[in-house]
Amino acid sequence: MKKKLSERDICTKYITPAIQQAGWDLHKQIREEVTFTAGRIIVKGKVHSRKKSKRADYILYYKPNIPIAIIEAKDLEHSVGDGMQQALEYAEMLDIPFVFSSNGQAFLQHDRTGQSEKIEQEIQLERFPTPEELWSRYKNWKGIVTEEQEKVVTQDYFTDTSGKTPRYYQRIAVNRAVEAIAQGKDRILLVLATGTGKTMIAFQLIWRLWKSKTKKRILFLADRNILVDQTMSNDFKHFGDKMTKIKNRTVDKSYEIFLALYQGVSGAEDWKNIYKEFSKDFFDLIIIDECHRGSAKEDSAWREILEYFSSATQVGLTATPKETKDVSNIDYFGEPLYTYSLKQGISDGFLAPYRVIRYILDKDTGWRPTKGQTDKFGEVIEDRIYNVKDFDRNLILEQRTIAVAKKVTEYLKRTDRYQKTIIFCTNINHAERMRQAIANENSDLVAKNHKYVMRITGDNDEGKAELDNFIHPGSTYPVIAVTSKLMTTGVDAQTCKLIVLDSNINSMTEFKQIIGRGTRVNEEHNKYSFTIMDFRNVTNLFADPDFDGDPVQIYEPKEGEPPTPPDEEGDNEDFPPETDGGSGYNGDTDTEQSKTKTYYVHNIKVQVINERVQYYAEDGQLITESLKDYTKNTVKKEYSSLDVFLQKWNSAERKDAIIEELIEQGILLDELQDEVGREYDPFDLICHIAFDRKPLTRKERAMNVKKQDYFAKYGDKARAVLEALLDKYADEGIENIESMEVLKLTPFDEFGSVLEIMKSFGGKKQYLIALQELQQQLYTTA
Structure with a gap:
């Protein structure tokens, strides 16, 4: 009779009672069927679906913030250890040390801490470990030896009436930081992809250390005003009247939680260094947001603040750890205590996947003026070959800007003209010309509201005033933001669906930050994916081993048209905060650049070269074979013959389930229809491409x-x-x-x-x- 019981019955009748009998509280310590990922978003043309989310049968908690054991359940058709491999995979993701598998007859125990004599052993149902036993082993594993350390580590999260709790990776980041601080570590680096909630992590970290009285006076440092203001009004609002923002260079030391801009408390002249109004040991804890930028430089004014408060515990948060010959935050903070990558965020379904459309314009591969050719101001253009590195810096081909604006507008008209869009330009001068070109191409919508397209740069007060409206999900205008540097970081544009790259981005750090402007998911406003339009071959950086996010698809230049490689890693990535370049002739503050003459050429035609399509597979690797060959090979891995496929198709109650499976296996059906014909359904596409059968239209x-x-x-x-x-x-x-x-x-x-x-x-x-x-x-x- 027991053999006929379902997995759920086994849980209810045998596993749960065994856990309770060992002293685990059913309501406070035992959670069943715990879903911990959202399910990767699968884009199918204009619609989307999600892969199945990951779910653990049981997670046992010593305290609400400390998951300590995971159990995978099976029915009696399976052996006691059949669930172990899946449980180990989940335990590794969730940072859980004690792993169990059971079919209701016994438990197979796996100890990831290495403390047990045998790494795996079978135990009877009635011998399941007590909470105290596992907690004692957990403390030994983590090196928690004193009552004071235990008090810090077991301090609960903040929870409000909504019951919202941190996601699994946020919990891991906070727990590891709290445990390290409890053990006396005073320099900590946490690396989490843009859009994964670093301020939520900062808040929960501060809350637990503050509530346990481990840290009493705390400073949160950021490099954008908007970052500080968003943080105060959102995640940090629960600190209430214990919190203040340092502004107008005034100091009130009666608060406990302080928020400040780097540049709001420091400056080149000593009188501007307001941080020196505090004693060196005033703060117990400093959280440094976006610590990949100037704070990492050894000789920067920002680094001086950190060194002044050297006695404080310092935690750096970043999406892009910085490691160059001149700059290193790893050198300062040490190796990251925890890393949650863009690729993992996309895989878990917490971040939006994307596609890339790459363009090569005919003049980008090289343009040379004729002998004695002058620009529109009568200046004789220096005779040499100019390419994409020169454009919009020392050579401005005005028709190139118009060509880019036309392509962007074509895409918007084909998809949605009101999708939030950010266009990244080379400098302020370029951004202004791009704003004009976009306005001319969309004159009908600009006539309805001139804020349809706005230049949002550091020198433009009107544009900066619209930044909040641009990022607010409920605000229609501005629709298109044209910028150069100002919006690369600190802009929580949840509904941004299009990113346009028309700037020579040399740095992986800056590239990742820019891509991060589109990675947020906003289900309420139907934002599940985004598109990148690349006019400078910047997306060559996707092939760099340092980049870990895999695009849904890529459009490549036509064969025979070599892409221009991006510049070598330059020193232009650490731009001044709260600014966007200068307002000189070039619209750029680069000293060397300002010495170079800039030519304006208005009468040279520029056009886009045709592209060919390449794709990225589910594993993030570039598909170098044709789409048809890739489809054929992928299908045949799953279905060895046409008969096997037909049997699966005909036996399926819902054909849509087979289609979902094909998409999850990496088959790009929507793109395949574009290439073969939209009149064919997925069945005929697969039979034709994979098994050489003549297709029939629907x-x-x-x-x-x-x-x-x-x-x-x-x-x-x-x-x-x-x-x-x-x-x-x-x-x-x-x-x-x-x-x-x-x-x-x-x-x-x-x-x-x-x-x-x-x-x-x-x-x-x-x-x-x-x-x-x-x-x-x-x-x-x-």
Whole structure:
């Protein structure tokens, strides 16, 4: 009888009672079916779906913030250890030391701490470890030896009435930092991709250390005003009147939580160094946000602040750890205590995937003036070959800016003209010319509201005043923000769906920060993915081993048109905070650049060269073979023959489930339809590409069914419904007729309610049988 029990029954009757019997509190320490990822977002044209999220059968907590054991359950069709490999994978992700698998007859225990005599051993149900036993082993593993350390480590998170708790990686980051601080470590680096909630981590870290009275006076440092203001009004708001922002160079030392801009408390002249108003030991803890930038430089004014308060524990937060010959935050903070990458965030479904469209313009591969050629101001242009590195710095081809604006506008008109867009330009001068070009290409929408496109740069007060409106999800305007440096960091643009790169970005650090402007997911505003348009071959950096995020797809230049490689790692990545370059002739503050003459050429035609398409696979590797070859090879890994595929297809109750599987395996069906033909459904695409069968269009398949007079056995109303379903299939595909929701749409609503339609078939069961038979008829020719 026990063998017939389901996995859930095994949990209820045997596993849960065994855990409770060992002293675990059912309501406070035991959580069942714990989902800890969101499920990777799969983009299918204009719609999206998610992969299955990861879920643990049991997680046991010593305290709410300390998960200590994970259990994977199986039914009696499986052995006691069958769930161990999956449990170990989850335990590694979740940073959980004690791992168990059970089928209700016993437990298999795996000790990741290395303290047990045997790494794996089977134990009886009634011998499951107590909370105190596992906690004691946990403390030994972590080196928690004193009562004071234990008090710090076990301090709870902040929880409000919403019950919102940190995501698993946020918990790991905070726990590791708290444990390290409890053990006396005073320099800590946490690396988490943009959009993963670093300020939430900062808040929970401060809260736990503050509440446990481990740290009493705390400074949060950032390099953007907007970062400080967002932090105060969002995550940090729970500190209430214990918190203040240092501004106007005034100091009130009666608060406990201080927030400040680097440049708000320091300066070249000694009188500007307001931080010296505090004694060197005033702060117990300093959190440094975006510590990859100037704070890492050994001779920077920002670094001086950290060294002045050297007795304080200092925690650096960054998305892009900095390591060059001149700058190193790893040297200052030490190796990262925890890293959560962009690739992992996309895989977990917490960050948005993206596609890349790469363009090469004909003049980018090299343009040389004719002898004695002058620019529009009559200046003779220096005779040499100019390329993409020169454009918009010492040579301005005005038609190039217009060509880029046209391509951006074409894309917007093809997709959504009101999607939030950021265009990154070389400098302020370039940004202003781009704003004008975009405005001219979208004159109809600019006429309705001039804020449709705005230049948001450090020198422009009107533009900076609109930054909050641009990033606010509920605000329509501005739609397009044209910038150069100001918006590379600290801009929480949750609904940004398009990033345009028309700047020579030399630094992996800056590149990752820019990509991070689009990685946030906002389900309320239907933001699940974003697009990158690259006009400078900046996305060559995707191939760098230091970049860990995998695009959904990439559009490459046409064969025979070599892309211009990006510059070597330069020294231009640490730009001044709260500024965006100067306001000189070039719109750039680079000293060497300002000495160089700039030529304005207005009468040279510039056009985009045709592209060919390349894609990135699910594993993040560039697909160098053709899309068809990649599809064929990927399908054949799963289905060894046409018969195997047909058997799976015909036996599936929902064909959409097979289509989802194909997409999850990395088959780019939407792109394949673009290449082979949108008139074919996924079934015919796979049979044709992978197994060399002649495809039939959806209309041909529908017509074959109609010729057979298959509907004759049904009454008039039921027959009309089936014919409408057949027409729906011919127009839109099999996925669009499998859901009952289709019966609420036109033309089905003409036949009455869903219930009335079901009755015409004799009931819901008979309708589903008729739908199944219809699908069988559609694919009989296979």
